[in-house]
Amino acid sequence: MNRTNGGGGANLYALRGYNAALMLDLLRSAGRAGISRLELAERTGLTPQAVSKITARLRDDGLVAEAGRQASTGGKPRTSLRLVPEAGHAVGLHLERDELRAVLVDLTGAVVGERRGPLDLGAGSEAVVEVAAREVEGLVGGVDGELGAVLGVGVAMPGPLDHTHGVLHRVTGFPEWDGFPLRDALARRLGMPVVLDKDTNAAALGLAVEGEVGSFAYLHLGTGLGAGLVLGGAVHRGAHTGAGEFGHQVIQLDGPVCSCGDRGCIEVLCLGAVARGDVDEAARVLGAGAANLVGLLDIDLVLLGGRIVAAEPERFVRGVGAVLDARAQREGASSPVPVRVASGGEWGVAEGAAQLLLAPLFGRAED
């Protein structure tokens, strides 16, 4: 229980919600196998009786169900509890320059429906909102049978934008999008809550929920180079959703001119090397930036993703890893920061976008 919610005081209602979210989060990580009431009590520090009461409420709400019994340890066996996946759903929308991906996920984050189609950001905001809305409606309507409440739509896009207000700042190449309130426009059109975030943040959130613990950086190497930062389990967006601008970090003073106007940005160096076919150099440059990040933030893990990484994953992991290993050796650290390819692949951003709506249920704060 800490102060991050804008300095607000807490009453009994807040307390209840907090503990309920805590339980749900533990139940989610436990997965299909479930977790017993007593283990929930141990993990939270609450009394078993409190856990019984809280889980009873969650069962009444249909969010939690019993899932068999565990082996006895000499007495009455523990009853496992698990999340009810179909108790709630969320849509994740990944909008790119020329393509749209949409997923419908259940409460556990499992994908129960997906769609993919062309998109033209140049067609104007109204047309794009309409296309996106139709995809969402198709996805939600296309699933047969009873569908637990759809909590809303998470939208992930590249480029600078404002998560708090759901407004786009700029969409590279399409000045007509400047300042467009995408969140509210889509919410009004669909009649359900919408949350907007950067693609890299959505991907990082998805990875955090999937089980990556502690603090890590997700580096995305695609048409641009960006990062999603997870610090202490929460996505770090900064005051204006600007955090994670990894690509325009300068690592070569007075180096070649970058598209942003500065010189020696990691993006121009890295993508330049890729263009020359020198993947090892690209990985080395990326590694230097990653090492800067690791030192600055003391993170535990670096995850790589994006089209360019996907083309040669091992070489990038090896190249970035080499730089981090060298750094660890210089520092005398016991073990270097590991580097891996992010799971999720092409759908990772859309799945993470859906988590923008699920996360609050599990006590993952908005910031």
Added chain:
Amino acid sequence: MNRTNGGGGANLYALRGYNAALMLDLLRSAGRAGISRLELAERTGLTPQAVSKITARLRDDGLVAEAGRQASTGGKPRTSLRLVPEAGHAVGLHLERDELRAVLVDLTGAVVGERRGPLDLGAGSEAVVEVAAREVEGLVGGVDGELGAVLGVGVAMPGPLDHTHGVLHRVTGFPEWDGFPLRDALARRLGMPVVLDKDTNAAALGLAVEGEVGSFAYLHLGTGLGAGLVLGGAVHRGAHTGAGEFGHQVIQLDGPVCSCGDRGCIEVLCLGAVARGDVDEAARVLGAGAANLVGLLDIDLVLLGGRIVAAEPERFVRGVGAVLDARAQREGASSPVPVRVASGGEWGVAEGAAQLLLAPLFGRAED
């Protein structure tokens, strides 16, 4: 009310402590003038009656007192409440290679006693602990009259160390300190709680408490170059207290060799320029690193400190500011990130160290 305390559940006792800390924090920021119960209620979202109950408990504990009345706005005038400064004290200890500074501060953070003396880290751990302990005892004993409970001692030192366990990793130039459990040794010797942290973190904490809001970076340019990061009001230390290693960020790939063994670190470039007498170049290099930091973390403010900055404050502020201004212009941001010289001066680290013990009282989480 958020989840940062290791996943623990919250009971009524935790709720009470949380709201009490919230009140104390608001009372502290209100300073000598105080703040009315109703304003506390507005700021926290709690009902006026709840505020009355909570502040009544705090008054019973002697932490809060009435401080006059405000002007009437047509009815009964509001009663101002303020912290009782002498209700608690803490010691801040700043240990450098060759010098020791110690301050005794009251609950509001005001300095009520200070000491300064030579120190030789090469004299060995036992001797240093003894010298430090004597300074603390002298400081605590030297204040006449009733002294509210001394909560403990905050110790700030350079170099890599582990805040969580209170253990030094390395002290540059003194290998015999490797792994020394300074926190526990000093705590045993003094019989009071001790908290250990990096000097830059202590300075940043002190600045955060002094009223710098939101997220900022404190860049310290002294014998080395380090940073203290405050994100969302809390010091970001990272998993192993390693965060803030700003100086060994590479900004000149394959540049000159640094003392750390890498090439093109900001520290070797910046201090090299200072050595050549080229302050403007040093400021430009520092600015490039600051711009990287601003982009990566989306912070609101950059504060400069340390001996070298103190020698030519305006030129550093101007030089770093110019780089950040150029960056803001490229980004099309409405206003550039401001740069200032950190208040606190030579005693800033020691004062911040004392806040390591006061901060928990005011709900400023340990991490």
Added chain:
DNA sequence: GCCCTTTAGCAACAGCGTTGCTTAAGTGGG
């Protein structure tokens, strides 16, 4: 089959912030 161990729930309870109302302490109009 009995005893023991362990789990889960029922009932009473202390303590939290909230609600409804009363008292305190000012201002300002007639």
Added chain:
DNA sequence: CCCACTTAAGCAACGCTGTTGCTAAAGGGC
């Protein structure tokens, strides 16, 4: 000057939280 009005602060009762004490349920081992 006094009285009506406004605003602040506290008292009492209340609903709800997690906790405590105890009981019932359910399995294993001798």
